[in-house]
Amino acid sequence: MKVKALACACLVALQGHASAEEHPLSGDRIEQDPGGISYVVRSTEWSDFDGGTVRVEQRLSPDGSGRLIYRYDEQTEATKLYHQAFCDSMDMVPSLGEGSVDGQGAGWGCSSAATDALGTFGHPPGSADWVTATAPNGRVPVGVSYHSSGQMRMESSVGGRRQATIGVDNGRCSFTDIKHYGAPFRESSAIAVTCIVNDPRFVSTSMDVCTPTLCGSDRGTQFAE
Incomplete structure (x- = not known):
């Protein structure tokens, strides 16, 4: 499905959550699944792909270390x-x-559908392991929620854990995406995070990516105005 068709479908599913009123960066409530396990329902503001915004809910599971975990399979159909x-x-x-x-x-994690295609990255298959990361840059609004995206590309000659973290405002807003591969892999992906800056200023950003064999990082700057 193309983005406009998906956007129409999800906006219908999210009806009642969109609003022109100002909101804090996020709103949380606690719910329980049928087995009695508690999770956090977090509501944040994202683009509606038509010049406006919509509130989107995510089901997040506390990990006991102060972090909240997002798993695609645990989300509602609207999410x-x-x-x-x-x-x-x-x-x-x-x-x-x-x-x-x-x-x-x-935040959200996205992967290229052509991640494993030969020649996708301009590197010959089986060449030395490598990682590239691109942090977000540019102008951002003041006093309203906005999202930033970071890009990554990599090839690893061994399977294992791949971790990527995007940070905004010295990491005040951050999202980490983790995958585990059982064999050598190639990947092209993006991750995004929401943030809000309440005064005009420069905002530091970061993108850090690690494969089983090496890491790559990038630093950027946004200007809130």
């Missing part, structure tokens, strides 16, 4: 549709890895 639409806007699909949220924000 899954929005995740699909967000990734489709970058010609990607939702990451099926595990997302970790620090602070009051929220």
Whole structure:
């Protein structure tokens, strides 16, 4: 499905959550699943792909260390549709890895549908392991929630854990996406995080990516105005 079709579907599913009123960066409530396990339902503001915004809910599981964990399979159909639409806007699909949220924000992980295609990255298959990361830059609004996206590309000659973290405002807003591979892999992905800056100033950003064999990082700057 294309992004506009997905956006229409998820906006219908999220009806009643969109509003023109001002909101804090996020709103949380505690719910329980049928087995009695508690989780956090976090509501944050994201683009509606038509010049406006919509409040989107995510089900997040506390990990006991102060972080909240996002898993695609645990989300409502409305949230899954929005995740699909967000990734489709970058010609990607939702990451099926595990997302970790620090602070009051929220985020999404997206992967290229052509991640494993030979020649995707301009490197010959089986060449030396490598990682590239791109942190977000540019102008951002003051006093309203906005999202920032970071990009990554990599190839690893061994399977294992891949971890990527995007940070905004010295990491005050951050989102981490983790995947585990059972064999050598190639990947092209993006992750995004929400944040809010309440006064005009420069805002530091970061993108840090590690594969089983090496890490890559990038630093950027946004100007809130």
